Amino acid sequence: MRVGFLAEFGTPAEMLRAIGELRRRGYRRLDAFTPYPIKGAEQALGLSRSRLPWIVGPLAFGGAGLAYLIQLFCNAYDYPLNVGGRPLHSAPAFIPITFETGVLTAAIVGVVAFLLLSGLPELYSPLADVEGFERASRDRFWVGVDERDPRFDPVQVERDLRDLGPLRVARAGWRRG
Numbered sequence: 001m002r003v004g005f006l007a008e009f010g011t012p013a014e015m016l017r018a019i020g021e022l023r024r025r026g027y028r029r030l031d032a033f034t035p036y037p038i039k040g041a042e043q044a045l046g047l048s049r050s051r052l053p054w055i056v057g058p059l060a061f062g063g064a065g066l067a068y069l070i071q072l073f074c075n076a077y078d079y080p081l082n083v084g085g086r087p088l089h090s091a092p093a094f095i096p097i098t099f100e101t102g103v104l105t106a107a108i109v110g111v112v113a114f115l116l117l118s119g120l121p122e123l124y125s126p127l128a129d130v131e132g133f134e135r136a137s138r139d140r141f142w143v144g145v146d147e148r149d150p151r152f153d154p155v156q157v158e159r160d161l162r163d164l165g166p167l168r169v170a171r172a173g174w175r176r177g
Contacts, residue, residue, distance in 0.1 A: 001031045001146045002126055003173030005157050006133065007166035008140050012038045015141035018164040019044040022145065025160060029146035033127075033136040055113045056106050063105025068098045126173035133170075144172065 009015040015032060022030055023046060032041050075081075076088040115121070127133055127144075136142050143166075145157050154171075161169045 001029070001144045001172070003147045004029075004145045004149075004152070004171075005154075005161055006033075006127070006130055006142050006144045006170050006172050007161040007164065008132060008135075008142050008168045008170075009166050010140065012041075012141055014165070015143055016040060016044050018143050018161075018166070021164055022143065022160065026151045027145055027149050027157075027160075029149035029152075031144040031146065033133075033142040033144065035137050035139060035141075038141070050117075052110065052113055052117065056110045059109045060102050060106035063109075064098050064102030067101035068094055071097060130170045130172050132168065133172075140167075147173075 007018065009018060012034065015034070016038065019030060019032065019041070023044070028046065030045055032038070032045060034041070071094045072089060075090070075093075080088045082088065132140070133142065143161075145152065145161070149157075158169055
């Protein structure tokens with residue numbers, strides 16, 4: 001969320017109740033900002049499971065498979081050495097490098113995919129300009145309604161948020177002037 005309305009609440013229960021009420025009223029593009037993870041917030045917001053495992057898993061197995069094929073090519077076809085009668089395709093000897101390459105691929109792909117999917121690094125967020133929003137990292141609980149929500153009407157959203165009894169309601173991302 002970059003532009004929309006924010007409502008500040010004092011407790012997690014108030015925030016979860018507000019999210020539930022906003023979802024009941026038809027808002028779907030909601031976000032929560034809390035100082036620590038709140039049990040049930042993902043379900044209340046209607047968030048789906050992460051796509052990260054579906055990206056990392058296949059690419060990690062692909063990296064491991066590629067490592068195995070490179071070893072097979074190098075040891076059995078390109079430069080075969082028959083030492084002590086061992087087979088040219090010695091699968092047990094290929095396991096450590098195959099495993100480690102799979103782990104390395106998973107780690108690199110995981111970090112890159114996480115950064116891309118989450119939109120990081122974000123060097124500036126208009127939410128930081130909202131007065132009091134820094135308390136979201138200490139002791140306050142904020143609910144945001146994104147302007148891209150299909151039901152978004154600035155007057156109605158502000159009225160709906162005020163009806164929920166927050167400590168304050170603020171606009172986020174609108175330029176002054």
